[in-house]
Amino acid sequence: MSRIPSPAPRCLRTAAFSVAMGRAQGLTRGTMRHPQYRQPHRGVRAWNAAPSRPQFPEVEAMAKALDYLPRLRVGEAFSHTTALLLLGVPIQASPALHVVTAVTNGQARNAHVTGHRTRRPFRIVRTPAGLPCVQPIEALLQAALMLPFRELVVALDHLSLPGTRHARISVSTSREAVAAELRHARHPRIARMRAAHEVSRVGAESRMESLMHFELARMGLDELELQAEVFSTDGEWIGRFDAAHRERMKLLEYDGEQHRTDRDQYLRDAHRLELARRAGHEILRLHREDFRQDALPRTRIRMQEFLGLVPKPIPARLAAHFAEAYSPLPPLVPDKAIAEPGGRVELR
Incomplete structure (x- = not known):
């Protein structure tokens, strides 16, 4: 069994370092071959075991x-x-x-x-x-x-x-x-x-907001105002919404993870949505799951029907690109x- 080496110098514990730098800090080549040191690349070492695989x-x-x-x-x-x-x-x-x-x-x-x-x-x-x-x-x-x-x-x-x-x-x-x-x-x-x-x-302002307007665009319906400022009938500012059809008083809102994990954010959003409804707006809330590839046809229908709009033809040159949108x-x-x-x- 390999002898456990002395801890790495403090300056080498937080980031990967070259073997030359390790030698300059007093580490021997034998020490740097110990399993306590990762070898992500030739000539490079890092203290501690390999980290768990990141999620994103x-x-x-x-x-x-x-x-x-x-x-x-x-x-x-x-x-x-x-x-x-x-x-x-x-x-x-x-x-x-x-x-x-x-x-x-x-x-x-x-x-x-x-x-x-x-x-x-x-x-x-x-x-x-x-x-x-x-x-x-x-x-x-x-x-x-x-x-x-x-x-x-x-x-x-x-x-x-x-x-x-x-x-x-x-x-x-x-x-x-x-x-x-x-x-x-x-x-x-x-x-x-x-x-x-x-x-x-x-x-x-986020990936999901981009996917929302992308799916509208492939139906020829990308005419909504993004980051729309909404006001009450008395002119009082209610808040910003991801997308709005002003004429039809329809709002699209992406409900992200922070709305569930941050209680204060959740309460602020609930109040904002309620004020918008009182002002006569209808709201469609979308979630991450709505933009999975298998859910997209259903999501497009939901957005179209909620907005009360009929899909419009798009130029053939764009249609060809939308057709390969999900193909790696x-x-x-x-x-x-x-x-x-x-x-x-x-x-x-």
Whole structure:
């Protein structure tokens, strides 16, 4: 049985570290081979046993990125879906790691990481945890080959929000800036990205709100006001609601987990809903389960019937994208696997 090693130095207990750093702190190679130290990557160690598997992809991506950070070289950054998850974009995507570097450098080579090289210049931004990422719109362009149409819309909704969460790392992406980037970008699926931008809306403040207006859009009914301010008949402010049809006085509201786990929030929302009903509004409350794939046909019918609207035809170019909205795309081929004769490599 292996002898239990002395505790790791305090400075090495909270994050993964390189073997060289461990040696500099007095750890021997034998000590760092003990089961008390995880080995997430070659040349990297982390104190304590492997953590339990995180429940959410963004949490797992964060854990994987922190483990890989000691191996990250100057000029490299987390990219593609990894960057989107680390920057708080609420997509459903694999937490597998993607790392990009400039074309003049060698791409990352690791069994647990997909490395990429690019000719496009990119600026590195850091998350609050200090993880270097490409900017959100660059990450989305990189990930366009990996994400279903629905996830592109969710991401664009998020990036178009004023003061969205990634603003805390000094990144600003207005809807106009995104549109300008898409107009000039050269990309294998740029038409698909532009279609997603056309469907996206300013005002969807959560993933579920994005899915709500996405399902309305596929019926040609995405005409509701998002984040609608509602007032009483006396002009007193009642509150904001996820979506509103002003003329018909119909409100759509997503009932999230916080409404059940936070008692104060629950009571505030109950009061707000009651005031809206007194003011003559009808309310349809939707839940996470309503947006499972098997429940979507029923959810669309419920929203349509509640609003009293008849579905409208949508352009054929959009209908084709909505048809593949839930079909996962094939995995992105690593750059090193698409070298052409003569040594030229197709770079994204």
